[in-house]
Amino acid sequence: MPQFFVTSSDIIDGRCAIRGEDYHHLVDVRRAKPGDIIRLRDEKGVSLDARIESIGADRLETVIVGESAAPDVPVDITLCLCLIKGGAFDQAIEKAVEAGVSRIIPVVSERTVPRPSDAEAKVRRWNRKAEEAAKQSLRERVPVVEGVRAFSDVIGLNGGRLRIMAHPGAPVSLKQCLRAGPGSVAVSILVGPEGGFSPGEVEAAAAAGWTVAGFGFSQLRAETAAAVLCGIIVYERGG
Numbered sequence: 001m002p003q004f005f006v007t008s009s010d011i012i013d014g015r016c017a018i019r020g021e022d023y024h025h026l027v028d029v030r031r032a033k034p035g036d037i038i039r040l041r042d043e044k045g046v047s048l049d050a051r052i053e054s055i056g057a058d059r060l061e062t063v064i065v066g067e068s069a070a071p072d073v074p075v076d077i078t079l080c081l082c083l084i085k086g087g088a089f090d091q092a093i094e095k096a097v098e099a100g101v102s103r104i105i106p107v108v109s110e111r112t113v114p115r116p117s118d119a120e121a122k123v124r125r126w127n128r129k130a131e132e133a134a135k136q137s138l139r140e141r142v143p144v145v146e147g148v149r150a151f152s153d154v155i156g157l158n159g160g161r162l163r164i165m166a167h168p169g170a171p172v173s174l175k176q177c178l179r180a181g182p183g184s185v186a187v188s189i190l191v192g193p194e195g196g197f198s199p200g201e202v203e204a205a206a207a208a209g210w211t212v213a214g215f216g217f218s219q220l221r222a223e224t225a226a227a228v229l230c231g232i233i234v235y236e237r238g239g
Helices: 020-029 088-099 119-136 174-180 199-207 222-237
Strands: 003-005 015-018 037-041 046-055 060-069 076-082 103-108 162-166 186-191 211-214
Touching: 003 119, 015 020, 015 046, 020 060, 037 060, 076 088, 076 222, 088 103, 088 119, 088 222, 103 119, 162 174, 162 199, 174 211, 174 222, 186 222, 199 211
Parallel strands: 003 037, 076 103, 076 186, 162 186, 162 211
Antiparallel strands: 015 060, 037 046, 046 060
16 A cells, blocks of 8 residues: 655644545545554654554554654655646656655746646646655655756756766766766756757857766657656665
8 A cells, every 4th residue: 555645733643634635635536444453654864664543434543563764765856857748747747756756846948839828736646656656666755746847947956966967878977977987976957859969059058067978879758858867866875
C-alpha cells in the first residue's frame, strides 16, 4: 500500500485523521477497513505505521503503532525539463519522482512546442502528479514542481552545483561528466524538448558554466530521458 503524507500537527495524542482525497482513495479505491495498517510520512521524513480504527462518512481515524526514519535519495537532483506535448510532461514528472529527483523546473526553450497557457493551473496539476508518484514510490518528501521559467533564466541558476545539459552527440559522456565533476552530491540536469536544443542554446548554456554531455548510443524521448538520466545520476553520485 502506498504511503500518505501528513504533518506533525495532524497527529494528536498518537492518533491521526485522514480526510479529503486520501480518505476517498483509501475507502473507495483501496477498500481499506478497520484493522488495516497504512504508512504515513510526516514533513520531517519520519515513516509512521498507523492502524485504521474507524471509518466515518468523511474521515478515517488511525492510531500510530510504530515509526522509523527511512533515508531518502542520497543525491540532490534538480531536473530542468523543457515542456513537451500532451500527457508526456505528466508522465515525465511521475517517472522522474520515482527515479529520485528532488525538484523539477518546467522550462520554455526555443523549440518548445506547447507554450504555457493557464500556467498556474498546470503547475498545480503537476504538483499533484508529483505527490501521487511520491506516495506510490515511498519517497521521504514530495519533490516540488516550480513555476515555468524561460531557458535564459534557468541557465543562470544553481551556480554552485554540478550542472549538466543533456545533448545527444556531445563529445563528453554523461559518465565522464559525473565521475570527473566536483564532489558535491547536488546536480542539475537540463533536458530539452522533442526537437532538442538549438545550437545557440547549447552555446549559451556552455558559456554559463553548464557541461554539455551526451548520454548513450540512442536518442531518447524527452520523457524517457527525464527518468533515465535521473536514475543514472542517483547511481553514479548517490554513494
